[in-house]
Amino acid sequence: MASIDVNGKQIEVDEEGYLSNLNDWEPAVAEVMAKAEDTELTDAHWDIINFLREYYEEYQIAPAVRVLTKAVGKRLGKDKGNSKYLYELFPYGPGKQACKYAGLPKPTGCV
Amino acid sequence: MSVKKFMYINRKPPYGTVYALEALEVVLIGAAFDQDVSLAFIGDGVYELTKGQNTDAIGQKNFSPTYTALGDYDVKKLYVEKESLEERGLTLDDLQHLVWEDEDDDWAEKDSIHLVSRAEMADVLDDQDIILSF
Numbered sequence: 001m002a003s004i005d006v007n008g009k010q011i012e013v014d015e016e017g018y019l020s021n022l023n024d025w026e027p028a029v030a031e032v033m034a035k036a037e038d039t040e041l042t043d044a045h046w047d048i049i050n051f052l053r054e055y056y057e058e059y060q061i062a063p064a065v066r067v068l069t070k071a072v073g074k075r076l077g078k079d080k081g082n083s084k085y086l087y088e089l090f091p092y093g094p095g096k097q098a099c100k101y102a103g104l105p106k107p108t109g110c111v
Numbered sequence: 112m113s114v115k116k117f118m119y120i121n122r123k124p125p126y127g128t129v130y131a132l133e134a135l136e137v138v139l140i141g142a143a144f145d146q147d148v149s150l151a152f153i154g155d156g157v158y159e160l161t162k163g164q165n166t167d168a169i170g171q172k173n174f175s176p177t178y179t180a181l182g183d184y185d186v187k188k189l190y191v192e193k194e195s196l197e198e199r200g201l202t203l204d205d206l207q208h209l210v211w212e213d214e215d216d217d218w219a220e221k222d223s224i225h226l227v228s229r230a231e232m233a234d235v236l237d238d239q240d241i242i243l244s245f
Contacts (some may be wrong), residue, residue, distance in 0.1 A: 008241040060125045060172065064143060074218075 006032050018100050025053075026105030033101050037092065041101075045089055047076055052102040058089040062107040117148045118239040121156035125175065126166065131159045132174055136245035139177075142184040149188040149239070151179075151232060157195045160224070161207040175207065182211030187223050194229045 001020070003010040006028050012020040018040075019025060019034065020077040030049055034041045051072060055063055063071065065083070073081015080086075086094035119138050123130040142148060152160060159178070166173040174181055181189070189209060196202060210220040227235060236242060 058176060060174055060176045061139070061180060063183065064139070064178070066143065067180075071183065 004029075004032055004036075016100075016106065018106055019103045022103055022105075029103055030101040037085075037097070039090075039092075039097075045098075045101075047080075048072065048086065048089060048094065048098050049102045051075065052098055052104060056102070056104050062095070062102075062104040063101045064107055065093070068094060068107075112176055114145065114147050115240040116149070116238065117141065118149045118151060118236060118242045119152060120151045120196050120236075120242060120244040121159055122154045122245065123160045124155045125164065126171060127167060128213065130245045131156070135174075135177060137243070137245075138181070138186060139184055142186055148186050149190060149235070150186065151235065152189065152191045152195070153232065154192075154195050155199075157191055157199065157201060157206075160189070160191065160209070161201070162207050163207060178207060179209060181209065182223060185211070187211040187221070189224045190232060190235050192229055192232050193226050196226075 001012055002015065002017075004017075005011075007068050011024045011029060014020055015100070019029065031041060034045070037043075052062065052068070055061075055068075055071065065086075069081055069083055069086060071081075072086070083094070086098075090097040099105070099107055119134055121131060121134050125131045138148065138150065159175070161175075164173050166174040181187075191203075191206070196205075203224070204222060209223040210222050212218045213221055
C-alpha cells in the first residue's frame with residue numbers, strides 16, 4: 001500500500017493517490033498532494049476544496065463535475081460556476097484533482 | 112442520441128445486500144447521459160427512503176443522505192408504491208423529503224417523491240423503454 005509523507009506522518013493512499021481513510025485528512029494533506037503535482041493552492045483552490053468537503057459531509061458522495069459546476073455557481077457565484085474556471089484551477093480535472101486534495105474518494109461515475 | 116425512458120426499480124431494504132447502494136450508484140452514473148430517469152420503490156425497497164437511518168451497529172456507511180443529492184443530478188421522479196408503504200405501517204412522513212430545484216421557476220423546490228397506487232405503478236412501468244430491477 002502506498003503512502004504519502006505529511007509533516008513526518010505516513011498517510012495511506014490508494015494506487016491513484018486518493019486517501020484510503022477519509023478521516024486522515026487535514027489541510028496539510030492537500031498541500032502535500034498539490035506540491036507533488038506542482039500546483040500551488042490559492043484561496044480560490046481552497047474555496048472548491050472546502051466546498052467539496054461540505055458537499056461530501058452532507059450527501060456522502062463526491063459530486064460529478066456537472067453537478068459540482070452547477071452547485072459552485074449557485075453557492076460561490078456564477079463567474080465560478082463554469083468548467084473553464086474550474087479547469088484553470090484544477091487542470092487534471094476538477095472532479096478528480098480537487099476531490100483528491102479534499103481527501104474524498106474518486107467521484108462516482110468518474111472513470 | 113435519442114432520449115430513452117429509464118426506470119430503476121428498487122425492491123430491497125437498504126442494508127443486508129448490496130442491491131440498494133448499487134442501484135443508487137448506477138443511477139448517479141447514468142444521470143450523466145441525459146436520459147429520462149425514474150425510480151420506483153416497491154416492497155422492502157420503500158425502506159431505502161426512510162428518515163433517520165442509523166448504521167452504527169452494523170459498521171456500514173449510512174448512504175441515505177445521498178438520495179437527497181438526486182435532485183442535483185436531475186433525477187426528479189421517484190415513484191413510491193402506496194400499498195408497499197401501508198403494508199409496512201409506513202406513511203409518506205416516514206420518508207425523507209426529497210426535492211429538486213426548478214431552474215425555469217426561480218429555483219423553486221419541487222417534490223421528487225410521487226406516491227402511486229399499485230395499479231398506477233403498473234401504468235408507470237408500462238410507459239418505460241428500459242427497466243432495470245435491483
